[in-house]
Amino acid sequence: MSTIDTSTKAGAPGEPGWKRYKFANHFRNAEDEFDACKLGFWLFLATEVLLFSGLFCAYAMFRMKYPEAFAAGSHHLDVKYGGINTLVLLLSSFTVAMSIRCAQLNNQKWLRINLIITILCAFLFFFIKLAFEYIPKWSQGIRPGILYSNPFAGHPQEPTWWSVYYGATGIHALHVLIGAALLIWCLVRSFRSNQYGPTHYTMLENAGLYWHLVDVIWIFLFPLLYLIH
Amino acid sequence: MNMCALSIAQQSDWLTTKVFGAAGASPLARESDAIFMWIFWFSTFWFVLLMGLMAYWVIKYRRRPGVAPQRSAHHNTPLELAWTIIPSLFLGYMFYVGFQGYISNLVAPTNAxxxxxxxxxxxxxxxxxxxxxxxxxxxxxxxxxxxxxxxxxxxxxxxxxxxxxxxxxxxxxxxxxxxxxxxxxxxxxxxxxxxxxxxxxxxxxxxxxxxxxxxxxxxxxxxxxxxxxxxxIEDPGGPPEVRGKRLVDTRGGCAACHSIDGTKGIGPTWKDAWGNPVQFADGTSLAGDDPDAWDNYIRESIINPNAKIHTGYAPAMASYAGAFTEEELGFIAAYIKSLSSKAPAGEIPTEQAPADAPSN
Amino acid sequence: MTTITTPDTGHGGHHEGSYLTPNKGGVFATIIQWATTIDHKKIGMMYLFAVLGMFMLGGVAALMVRAELWEPTRTIVDSAGEVAVTGQLFKGGETAAENYLTYNRIFTMHGAVMVFLVIVPGAPATLGNFLLPLMLGAKDVAFPRLNLLSWYIYLLGAAFAVLALLNTGADTGWTFYTPYSSSHAGNTYGNIVMMTTAAFILGFSSILTGLNFIVTIHKLRCPGMGWFDMPLFVWAMYATSIIQVLATPVIGITLLLLIFERVFHVGIFDPAMGGDPVLFQHFFWFYSHPVVYVMILPGMGIATELIAVHCRKPIFGYRAIAFASLGIAAVSFLVWGHHMFASMGELASAVFSALTFFVAIPTAVKVFNWIATLYKGSIALNTPMLYALSFLFLFSIGGLTGLPLATLATDLHLHDSYFVVAHFHYVMMGGTIIAFVGGVHHWWPKMTGKMYTEWVGIVGCLLVFVGFNVTFFTQFFLGIQGMPRRYASYVDEFQLLHQISTVGAFALGLGFFIQLGNFIHSLIAGRKAPPNPWGGLTLEWYIESPPTEHNFHKEPILTHGPYDYEDVYPPHCDPADFPLPDPKPGGAKAH
The missing domain is CATH 2.60.40.420 (Cupredoxins -  blue copper proteins)
Known part of the structure; x- marks a missing residue:
């Protein structure tokens, strides 16, 4: 095979994974590889932001077109649950940053504890979203577009608001799950072979960046959907 | 259009007519043609210049064994600035006349x-x-x-x-x-x-x-x-089926999809449709022997075409809700009925509109 | 400064096999080896064959479209009162409308395949993958496994598209305009969802390739290679990649919303539910206009390389071309509205018209620079150079005919007519595809280690050039005289022009067929290619043809610019074949 030597698998027992890690041989050194991965990941995050920007555009356009429908729709959203979820995500962003810091300091125990808290927060967010928002609303017929069947619509265009709401939060929730999966994978690798340490924590760093993105998107969604009427 | 561009354009009247097939039908159309021809000459100038230089140099400097390329400048800032700025000025002018012509076509005189x-x-x-x-x-x-x-x-x-x-x-x-x-x-x-x-x-x-x-x-x-x-054309009147036919042919444009001679179109034919049973895609059907049900089916198919889909046809029709008054819907139903051999002879069908229509 | 420390072709060093050497384990092992490879050259070659296959599919669709338009379609009522429709090639349906539906599906297939599966991935994924690391002196792209992933994503997308086509196809046009696509089109409900899903998936492939290239260019340039020592093809790929990364996510969300709209009727784009179909157009063109430059920028980059090598001249105004690439990339995000002059308000139309003219400027600068490069050169008229000259000719026409389309007054006549069809074929095909085919000829010896037959290449190129112009130049007149695009039937007065166009299309098809035969022949019986058949100076010509798996035997160190043809003898060539001009008086450096 060609140029890459992935060489992250089991090796000298006792040595933690981050010490055994060897950078891919088409890079000149480990720093180059780390920078390359980080640059690549930032570019990927840019694409994610642009993906959501489409939804924000749709939001802005329909808000201008049907302001009353948006006011009517957002009254159905409970700031309490949105606020709790915001706090949950903010906390998780802090813990994921801490776990990266722990990797840099080679504090493996707290790295894992922080990661576990982050992952729990991710599921807590998803649970609140599902149990207190999606399911009750859906069962009341508050659904997107043609599926809308609640008899007490505040405005004929309220289904459009729900389309935007379900579209934006649904795609965001998908990102929460993807982020959680990434973090779980990091946790597994940390438990298995102490994969992350002062000289090598690329994957953890990028998973953390991804998690911050998920958080930042929510920071924009929360006021737009819950707070502005 | 300013004078310079117009005069060039006038000289190329013959060419304009050749290119466009026929002269524009209004002053605005001819002005648009003049702008086009002005751009055409502008483009032709650059194209001939560039391709001429290209052809000339390709021939003059074609490779000969043992002959080296000659040294020349690798860039020339004044020249590069010139060929950036000068065309830009022309482009600015092009935008200006284009916008003028466009706005004149959009903004109608108040007496239109x-x-x-x-x-x-x-x-x-x-x-x-x-x-x-x-x-x-x-x-x-x-x-x-x-x-x-x-x-x-x-x-x-x-x-x-x-x-x-x-x-x-x-x-x-x-x-x-x-x-x-x-x-x-x-x-x-x-x-x-x-x-x-x-x-x-x-x-x-x-x-x-x-x-x-x-x-x-x-x-x-x-x-x-x-x-x-x-x-x-204000209101030629006539019996219901004649008025229905007129609506169908003019405002409705129904013939695009519905034939009256039995051939299959995008929608079902109307020939002998009324009074015959219809099978729907969702498994239900319409019995042929209930005239009221058939009239209601016609009305519903116009207002809400996708409510019942005839088997073998796609739900391709857009609603005509609001396009016809209830009275006019009655005329159309009368016309469709008149195309069927099942229609009782001599009966003028739905002289009165359906029950939920205004009494007029 | 003419000494060079890039490695030689491995004479005396350890001999490695070329990357094309089959696996010793036999055919099956070789297939597995290719299917799991992370070698950018193999991935590039796999893309090349996939893209060529898709090009043939799209090309056949194009010829079917042209064949259908041979006759205008007329209803004849004979003396017995029988009604017959003549002039329809596609006669499967019971009615004319059903036959038109077939036509609509075929032009949609032509457009969608050519855009999403051929031109967008074409140059970046094939030549870009193969050449970018070589030109930078790198062992591979930055993320080789990601590269393999984008290849499989491309395959998945292609599979979805082909499935949709086999399942009778979609009839929306490649633009998927709402509300036709969301709530009206198609008897077969799933095809449009499948087609949009295909485009959605292909977007990911495009994003990952672009991301990979940007990082590669930033991080893997060989020692001695500054930003302005990169070949201009690399600059073009850089600008292309930026657009891919920044524009593609928007089409991602757009197609996702379109799929939601079609499946769940969420009412974002459907006017019947208060949605806005013009919003779809904005979203769509926000991606699809920049993507026009994803298509043309690599073509420009290829043409630049071809002209420099075959004229033996430094590119005139290197920096101007490099910055023009970036300038085009930047402005490309601001001009999407010019596809919608007929459906937007006055203010937006005016703004977008003005911005559109800004794209013309860097594009014109590039053309001037290419032509100026010919001056005092030593111009070899071989197949790649003929393609490059064809590119200049056709792309100039394509660019100049963009002017009346950017001008509002004239565009409102020409919009959605055959004039537009001709214009974008001159740019997309006369520009991108012609440059791409020229590039494939140019690097074919490097990629396969085989030379093709030169005279056949020249004949093919001339046939393509003539066929292309006959096909599409007539369409300018059709459009000006009032022929709308996407028409299956037309009035009789257009018949002559349509027939000329159809004849040209078949000549064009024949030309490509000859080229294909030439390639196949060269693979089977071609002469072995020397490492540097054209006397090129960029790094890929320093290594063997075809390259070894690791490209360079040791890391190259760059000591001369990519186009120092006046001062440096090309590697692996007889200096007598490529003489240098007299040293510059005073010995000053050329730059």
Whole structure:
């Protein structure tokens, strides 16, 4: 095979994974590889932001077109649950940053504890979203577009608001799950072979960046959907 | 247009006519042609210059064995600035005249005759200022009926356009202008015919199966004839099935999909339809022997076409809700009924509108 | 400064097999080896064959479209009163409308395949993948496994597209305009969802390739290679990649919303539910206009390389071309509205018209620079150079005919007519595809280690050039005279021009067929290619043809610019074949 030597698998027992890690041989050194991965990941995050920007555009356009429908729709959203979820995500962003810091300091125990808290927060967010928002609303017929069947619509265009709401939060929730999966994978690798340490924590760093993105998107969604009427 | 561009354009009148097939039908159209020809000469100048240089150098400096390329400058800032800035000035001018011409086509004079145009797969429905629809059409393209739109010579005419279903585009090549026809909003532009003549209208925005057959013909006639024509189509009256047929042919444009001779179209044929059983895609069916049920089915199919889908046909029809009054729906049902051999002889069918209609 | 420390072709060093050497384990092992490879050259070659296959599919669709338009379609009523429709090639349906539906599906297939599966991935994924690391002196792209992933994503997308086509196809046009696509089109409900899903998936492939290239260019340039020592093809790929990364996510969300709209009727784009179909157009063109430059920028980059090598001249105004690439990339995000002059308001149209003219400027600068490069050169008229000259000719026409389309007054006549069809074929095909085919000829010896037959290449190129112009130049006149695009039938007066166009299309097809035969022949019986058949100076010509798996035997160190043809003898060539001009008076450096 060609140029890459992935060489992250089991090796000298006792040595933690981050010490055994060897950078891919088409890079000149480990720093180059780390920078390359980080640059690549930032570019990927840019694409994610642009993906959501489409939804924000749709939001802005329909808000201008049907302001009353948006006011009517957002009254159905409970700031309490949105606020709790915001706090949950903010906390998780802090813990994921801490776990990266722990990797840099080679504090493996707290790295894992922080990661576990982050992952729990991710599921807590998803649970609140599902149990207190999606399911009750859906069962009341508050659904997107043609599926809308609640008899007490505040405005004929309220289904459009729900389309935007379900579209934006649904795609965001998908990102929460993807982020959680990434973090779980990091946790597994940390438990298995102490994969992350002062000289090598690329994957953890990028998973953390991804998690911050998920958080930042929510920071924009929360006021737009819950707070502005 | 400024004088310089116009004079170049006038010298190329012969060429303009060759390129466009025929001269534009109005001053604005000819101005658009003049702008086009001005851009044409501008482009030709650069193209010939560049390709001439290219050909000349390719031949002059073709590779000869043992002969080296000659040294020359690798860049030349004044030259590069010049060939960046000078064309830019021309482009700025091009934008300016283009915008002028565009705005003049959009903003209609206040005294313009407003003709409503509704695009619908795959017919143009025309409504004159007095509310009448044109009564005649011609066959264009394959076998699609194209409505005849009469307009007065020497009087500005504004088309106010909207679509009942998908996007269309109202293009009159002779007047060198078009605007997209969009659902749930209006767009408009205006024309003014200088002399009597006919002008084709095409749909220029892809709209499905019969996109290439969706056309109309504009006939410019003297203003006094036009006024007389408007009067003549106001309300010709007649028995219900005759009035129904007129609605179907003019405002409805139903023939695009529904034949009356038994051939299969995009929708079911109307010949012998009334009074016969119909099988629907969802498994239900309509018994043939209940006249009221059949009349209701016709009404529902016009207002809410996708409620019951005839087996073997796609749900392709857009709603006509609001396009016809209840009285007119009755006329259409009468017409469809008259096409069926099941209709009781001598009976004039739905003289009264359905029960839930206004008493008129 | 003419000494060079890049490695030689491995004479005396350890001999490695070329990357094309089959696996010793036999055919099956070789297939597995290719299917799991992370070698950018193999991935590039796999893309090349996939793209060529898709090009043939799209090309056949194009010829079917042209064949259908041979006759205008007329209804004839004979003396017995029988109604017959003549002039329809596609006669499967009971009615003319059903036959038109077939036509609509075929032009949609042509457009969608050519855009999403051929031109967008074409140059970046094939030549870009193969050449970018070589030109930078790198062992591979930055993320080789990601590269393999984008190849499989491309395959998945292609599979969805082909499935949709086999299942009778979609009839929306490649633009998927709402509300036709969301709630009206198609008797077969799933095809449009499948087609949009295909485009959605292909977007990911495009994003990942672009991301990979940007990082590669930033991080893997060989020692001695500054930003302005990169070949201009690399600059073009850099600008292309930026657009891919920044524009593609928007089409991602757009197609996702379109799929939601079609499946769940969420009412974002459907006017019947208060949605806005023009919003779709904005979203769509926000991606699809920049993507026009994803298509043309690599073509420009290829043409630049071809002209420099075959004229033996430094590119005139290197920096101007490099910055023009970036300038085009930047402005490309601001001009999407010029596809919608007929459906937007006055203010937006005016703004977009003005911005559109800004794109013309860097584009014109590039053309001037290419032509100026010919001056005092030593111009070899071989197949790649003929393609490059064809590119200049056709792309100039394509660019100049963009002017009346950017000018509002004239565009409102020409919009959605055959003039537009001709214009974008001159740019997309006359520009991108012609440059791409020229590039494939140019690097074919490097990629396969085989030479093709030169005279056949020249004949093919001339046939393509003539066929292309006959096909599409006539379409300018059709459009000006009032022929709308996407029409299955037309009025009789257009028949002559349509027939000329159809004849040209078949000549064009024949030309490509000859080229294909030439390639196949060269693979089977071609002469072995020397490492540097054209006397090129960029790094890929320093290594063997075809390269070894690791590209360079040791890391190259760059000591001369990519186009120092006046001062440096090309590697592996007889200096007598490529003489240098007299040294510059005073010995000053050329730059």
């Amino acid at each position: 005759e407003v003709i409503d145009v509704q695009g619908r797969k795959w017919v143009w429905t025309i409504t004159y200022p007095n509310g009448a629809n044109p009564l005649t059409s011609i066959t264009m393209g394959n076998n699609q009926a194209a409505p005849e739109i009469y307009i007065p010579v020497g009087r500005p005419v504004q088309f106010r356009m909207t679509s009942a279903d998908v996007m269309h585009s109202f293009w009159i090549p002779d007047f060198r202008f078009k605007q997209d026809v969009l659902p749930n909003r209006y767009s408009s532009f205006w024309i003014e015919a200088e002399e009597p003549g006919e002008h084709v209208v095409y749909c220029a925005e892809y709209c499905g199966d019969l996109h290439s057959e969706m056309s109309a013909i504009i006939r410019a006639i003297p203003a006094d004839e036009y006024d007389a024509y408007l009067k003549s």
